Amino acid sequence: xxQESATPQRKAWREHPLxxxxxxxxxxxxxFIFLILPSLNLFTGAFTDQEGKFTxxxxxxxxxxxxLKSYIVSLxxxxxxxxxxxxxxxxxxxxxxxxxAPRWMRTLISTFSGLAANFGGVPLxxxxxxxxxxxxxxxxxxxxxxxxxxxxxEVCPFNPYDHGFTLxxxxxxxxxxxxxxxxxxxxxxTPALEGxxxxxxxxxxxxxxxxxxxxxxxxxxxxxxxILGAMLLLFGNAFGAYATARALTGGxxxxxxxxxxxxxxGDVLGNPNEGYALAFGMVIVMSVAIVAYTLLQRxxxxxxxx
Amino acid sequence: MSDKRFNFxxxxxxxxxxxxxxxxxxxxxxxxxxxxxxxxGFKAYExxxxxxRFWQGFRYSITMAxxxxxxxxxxxVPAVYWMYLKVPQARPVMDVITILPFIIPGIVLxxxxxxxxxxxxxxxxxxxxxxxILMVAGYIIISMPYMFRAIDVGMRAIDVRTLxxxxxxLGSSWFQVLKDVIIPNLRIAILSGSLIAFATVMxxxxxxxxxxxxxxxxxMVRIGLTKAYEPxxxxxxxxxxxxxxxxxxxxxxxxxxxxxxxxxxx
Numbered sequence: 001x002x003q004e005s006a007t008p009q010r011k012a013w014r015e016h017p018l019x020x021x022x023x024x025x026x027x028x029x030x031x032f033i034f035l036i037l038p039s040l041n042l043f044t045g046a047f048t049d050q051e052g053k054f055t056x057x058x059x060x061x062x063x064x065x066x067x068l069k070s071y072i073v074s075l076x077x078x079x080x081x082x083x084x085x086x087x088x089x090x091x092x093x094x095x096x097x098x099x100x101a102p103r104w105m106r107t108l109i110s111t112f113s114g115l116a117a118n119f120g121g122v123p124l125x126x127x128x129x130x131x132x133x134x135x136x137x138x139x140x141x142x143x144x145x146x147x148x149x150x151x152x153x154e155v156c157p158f159n160p161y162d163h164g165f166t167l168x169x170x171x172x173x174x175x176x177x178x179x180x181x182x183x184x185x186x187x188x189x190t191p192a193l194e195g196x197x198x199x200x201x202x203x204x205x206x207x208x209x210x211x212x213x214x215x216x217x218x219x220x221x222x223x224x225x226x227i228l229g230a231m232l233l234l235f236g237n238a239f240g241a242y243a244t245a246r247a248l249t250g251g252x253x254x255x256x257x258x259x260x261x262x263x264x265x266g267d268v269l270g271n272p273n274e275g276y277a278l279a280f281g282m283v284i285v286m287s288v289a290i291v292a293y294t295l296l297q298r299x300x301x302x303x304x305x306x
Numbered sequence: 307m308s309d310k311r312f313n314f315x316x317x318x319x320x321x322x323x324x325x326x327x328x329x330x331x332x333x334x335x336x337x338x339x340x341x342x343x344x345x346x347g348f349k350a351y352e353x354x355x356x357x358x359r360f361w362q363g364f365r366y367s368i369t370m371a372x373x374x375x376x377x378x379x380x381x382x383v384p385a386v387y388w389m390y391l392k393v394p395q396a397r398p399v400m401d402v403i404t405i406l407p408f409i410i411p412g413i414v415l416x417x418x419x420x421x422x423x424x425x426x427x428x429x430x431x432x433x434x435x436x437x438x439i440l441m442v443a444g445y446i447i448i449s450m451p452y453m454f455r456a457i458d459v460g461m462r463a464i465d466v467r468t469l470x471x472x473x474x475x476l477g478s479s480w481f482q483v484l485k486d487v488i489i490p491n492l493r494i495a496i497l498s499g500s501l502i503a504f505a506t507v508m509x510x511x512x513x514x515x516x517x518x519x520x521x522x523x524x525x526m527v528r529i530g531l532t533k534a535y536e537p538x539x540x541x542x543x544x545x546x547x548x549x550x551x552x553x554x555x556x557x558x559x560x561x562x563x564x565x566x567x568x569x570x571x572x
Contacts, residue, residue: 038418099316131333240411
């Protein structure tokens with residue numbers, strides 16, 4: 001008897017919509033402890049001084065030449081690899097969607113893009129050392145191209161290391177990052193390119209448009225949000241990367257992640273709170289890139305939806 | 307006419323892409339065989355496989371990967387299931403949360419974890435086993451975007467509500483619904499999430515490096531600083547691992563795709 005009357009009551013309490021959220025509690029709890037709490041901790045650290053009082057003082061880290069340089073190099077590397085990888089990836093993606101590349105090439109490239117976009121880390125650095133380092137496969141090959149000069153002496157003009165190139169520099173990092181950047185571009189931009197209808201091109205051609213006019217007035221305006229969005233994604237991808245740069249240069253290059261790493265190992269800035277501000281700045285750059293990517297992607301989906 | 311020109315354009319960029327893909331891979335393989343002067347051989351691999359620290363790192367990373375996958379699946383499958391069944395309005399929040407690891411780079415996450423968990427009341431970095439808890443938590447966070455997406459896609463393909471109601475009307479408990487109805491239907495999704503998580507953990511450097519645990523990543527960096535040929539061999543070994551898991555993934559997902567196709571055709 002008493003059980004009968006208790007059941008509906010308990011049910012009513014259980015059917016309250018907020019009760020449903022309780023089922024997600026383990027998930028939110030885990031996220032809170034291991035993602036939100038650490039992030040908040042950095043955030044508050046960035047805005048307090050060593051006595052724990054609120055301050056904006058730490059944002060002055062940008063006046064420190066060491067951190068300023070790391071931000072500049074990081075932004076440069078990210079922008080260059082986003083642009084170069086983005087354009088390269090776009091051309092390749094166009095080739096395998098509309099360009100009429102042979103079928104085997106299409107399959108091979110799309111399979112490899114899926115793999116290479118997940119590459120990175122330490123092994124990628126090793127690969128580039130084995131390929132373009134002092135004793136690397138391509139370096140040795142280029143070094144070996146020799147011929148007899150005008151004065152009878154042997155000249156080998158193609159050794160990249162004679163022309164100021166070194167893999168353990170910003171340009172080496174750009175080359176290595178491009179290895180995972182352009183496949184990521186292929187993966188991100190292909191759906192947008194597939195949304196580009198053949199009929200639009202035919203209609204433009206029928207009305208007498210040149211290929212240039214078609215690209216300027218039809219294809220590029222449609223594709224622009226996707227291209228910009230994808231490039232922003234690439235930018236963020238390079239900006240946050242750590243392991244490849246670390247293994248390639250042994251940590252000798254100024255990048256924000258490397259600077260943060262040095263700060264974690266030992267207080268190189270002399271004030272731990274400035275380290276938090278350094279990390280906080282990185283999150284801001286990443287948020288801008290990823291949020292802009294999401295918004296542009298949403299805009300671009302107008303064309304790919306139907 | 308214009309078709310022909312574009313064909314040339316396509317082949318040019320296609321070949322450029324394939325060269326960029328393959329030359330570094332070939333270069334790595336070639337380099338890894340050249341340890342002994344004048345002959346091609348597997349000396350570098352022999353040295354790597356003879357190094358006990360390699361096996362230590364390998365064992366440690368595999369153990370961490372398995373633990374990560376177990377906990378990751380047991381956190382995300384029930385959460386996504388519950389979201390589909392009861393709180394669809396939680397989706398925007400979950401979407402934003404699961405994309406956060408892309409916005410918070412690994413190095414920043416580690417910085418935050420160390421700042422938070424190296425002091426009371428939540429001190430975890432004092433002992434190896436408690437540091438490992440922190441490692442697993444970090445790995446779960448880092449692989450969360452992939453794991454969540456994989457389970458989300460899998461869950462979308464099945465009719466969660468009908469399956470649950472059918473199972474419950476036959477007297478199943480929540481746990482039984484999950485274990486006997488939902489998870490068997492999510493096999494491929496869980497497998498693909500797990501394989502990506504596996505590849506991520508095996509190649510991860512930052513967490514293990516800064517929490518000073520003997521994983522494969524820090525071992526590779528150390529070898530890279532002191533040796534010439536072994537790093538190339540290590541890179542090839544590491545690629546084989548990644549490719550094995552991602553290849554397995556493509557095999558299973560294309561097989562399930564074919565099965566679905568067959569069902570539709572029938």
